[in-house]
Amino acid sequence: MTGLSAERPSEVVLAARVARQFYLEGISKVGIADRLGISRFRVARLLDSARETGMVRIEIGLRGGSLDAGLSAELCSAFGLRHAFVFNFPDDDEPALRRRLGEGAGQALMDIITPSDVLGMSWSRTLSGLAAALTQMPPCPIVQLTGAVPPPDGRDLLDLVRGVARIGGGPAHVFYAPMILADAQTAAAVRRQADIAGAFALVPSVTMAVVAIGSWAPGLSTIYDGITPAERDALAGLGVCAELAGVFIGEDGRPVATPLDSRMIVTPGPALDRIPFVLSVAYGVSKSPAVFAAIRGDMVHGLVTHASLARALLSLADGRGGRR
Template identity: 60%
Template structure:
């Protein structure tokens, strides 16, 4: 009987390399594919091989210590529907992103029911969401935005499909960028059948998963992807934060910008009407942006770490100069 490819020494070693990069070095499948000069589909098969051979053992548990008291305080201060604050220590941004992505997976698995429609928007902080999912209700999964292509980033459509595979419900995803060069191109993309089908589902979304960016270098994937003239035009519109492509001023009020017609995102008017918008945010440098998103009510749920939660709460204390209309609401 011929040996299978799994038994080949070269394949075993390659599976071990891929598993190490993915699980220990927090590299995406796309990045691993580039480093090993193979397709990302083969990377996925190698990771399956690593599990089958016992190289990788997965234990399911809380990705950190949930701080119930701080979670309740944050929810009370901003009138949030949900708040999950974890004590992760002073980890690096990449580690926080990975661990909070897993926490987001546990949170959405806990909150979602078969009657929900779950939307997932572009955000690097959501890249690890599917890794912690072992079960999920068979509800529809809707892609809420296009994606930004950056080295090391996971593909948004892959994430939508991964969550769908666990739950077994219908999937509404598409290949499209988040930002294009002109409004005519954006309109053409929105008319594509896959994109149009997903857009038609947006008003039915009951739980949206998003990320929060500060309008500064290195703190927003959108900011970093734009030319300097585009950045300046958005800044001139009074933008200081963004929620998966929805631009906000310092108080959290959505602002129109010259970029809006060129973006494949859930419009602000629709995003703010969704019953639950659950954001994942990490890094204390985003403190004011997170405060703005919570204060303006664009986001009514947050998954974050303790140091950022405390920084956001500090901005709502009297004398901070930022205590807005939602601060202190119960």
């Protein structure tokens, strides 16, 4: 299309008049055509030109509050996520970022959960603050998805599960077991415990899970930081790239079986994969490959994060062929 040239100032002005009336005053093209004495087709073509030449600028922007709706929407489109929540939190203060993201995840959870859901919970430092932000919840059953990891501040996974359940008034299915045991036999024995078996029996009915995404690198994963260097390297050698709810995944985002699995009390990868909606939480630009993998492998369907990680993900997707 030829568009508006500087040679025809009256055409340019006419386009601006049409655009004002159409976009700003909300008049229909037929109405504009009648007022200006031109055909509705000309109105439509002028509007096209005005948009093409950049005379009309349309921006989908942030709104009050910390939620960046535009970035969130971009994430959804770029990765096919069902939900994304990108918050404008500064990166510099990590504990504060964790706390606020935990609250954000709580907001998101309250918003998207329905009374018919069965909620699975896992733990991370970010998620431990989630319950505090909840103000209303339907009385869904809450299922503990993994064994516990000793938290620095004493607020462990059982507290989280119970805290969430308390708000809604639904049943909490918790059990006492560590996430990693010394050997496979012990782990197998632990799994036979009634409360653990009971909780795990509920996993297939879980419709929504909340998980944190860890990256297989120092300081970016509770598990990585909690095992021996030899174990770390062994898993890295198997292609482990990230971890969520104790499930290891590779660069392609698919679960990777590891020697550690038999010693762990976690929802197995395939079972996690079958949960209809997994809401993930992650922060830090350095985790972008891990999050990218989890999304690519369809392990997670929702993401709560902050702006800089969101942008890092989008540039990864651009470079490596996201689904845009």
